[in-house]
Amino acid sequence: MNALPTKILLATDGSADAALAASAASDVVVHTGTGSELHVVHVLPHLPRYAYSGVTPDVYSYVVDKTNEEARLLLLEQVRGIEDRGGTVAETHARRGRFVDEILDLAEEIGAGLVFMGSRGLGPVKRLLLGSVAEGVVQNAHCPVLVARGGQEAWPPERVVIGDDGSEAARGAGEVAASIGRLFGAQGLLVQVYPRLLEVDIEGREINTRLIDADLRYTKREEKDLQARAAHVEEQLGRRPRIRIATVGDPASVLLEAAEEEDAPEKTLLAVGSRSLGPWKRMGLGSVSTKVLRAANGPVLVYPHPREKSTSTDDSDSARALAGNTFAGN
Secondary structure, eight states, rough: OOOSSSSSEEEEESSSSHHHHHHHHHHHHHHHHHTTTEEEEEOOOOOTTTTTTTTOOOHHHHHHHHEEEEEHHHHHHHHHHHHHHHHSSSSSEEEEOHHHHHHHHHHHTOOOSEEEEESSSTTTTTOOOOSSSSHHHHHSSSSOOOEOOGGGGGGGGGGEEOOOSSSSSHHHHHHHHHHHHHHTTTTEEEEOOOOOOOHHHHHHHHOOOOHHHHHHHHHHHHEEEEEHHHHHHHHHSSOOOOOEEESOOHHHHHHHHHHTTTGGGGGEEEEEEEEEEHHHHHTOOOOOOHHHHHHHHHHHEEEOOOOGGGGOOOOHHHHHHTTTTTTOBH
């Protein structure tokens, strides 16, 4: 059973992480076999005609033509690299405008089911943590996004660590990440953070035994549910993933620590759902996916919550606008 989509979009800016994303996308297409369709897009910044005084039509036309040619050569280079790895590019796209908007709009136009991109760009704001293209795409995409990082040694993944909170988004993240992991014989780990603290009496001096019993029953139920979800992940991964119910803590930190348990943490693909509805959200710890995306040593896959596919909130629109004209730099 394979949960990988047949249409994949690679967003590239010529950076090292974009090259890694190209390697990852081409490998997935090659291993998936015929029927997979890979598109490659490079977004150029919008050039307002009258942004600067003294810019003549000739100068403006020269800049446009020059940047268009650079985009053409960049896309040609990406195609050659993908073909060298045995892949085929269905179509290349050079677009101008807000980076996040153009990537998301094209993904919807072609019906992409998965977006690959790097986490760092080449612009002067490449070290900017907030408002990056990668974060903007992840926060607003209608399909899963794999953000490549960690250098060429980070691919292919040897492990897949999936954050599970019982939500549909987490389930989707597990399915896609496990399907990718299966292509390369990766091992799997399904992680859930225990969302409750043992309570004490009103004086704070003795642990309430009734509450302990309730918590123990809760833990056993959660473990049983996690075992069932592990069986589902096994269908995609091709092997049984290990499971772990962690003690109370920051879910993002728990996932990052799980990824770093091995000698090569960059070889771990971390998978999470976006804006989860389970106990993680109720803990008020903020966006797990954003924290993981910013701090992971290796690639990160984020799956959108289904309700985000048809509606957008003011917050997401604002984030998209903020990220629109910056390069990807986490």
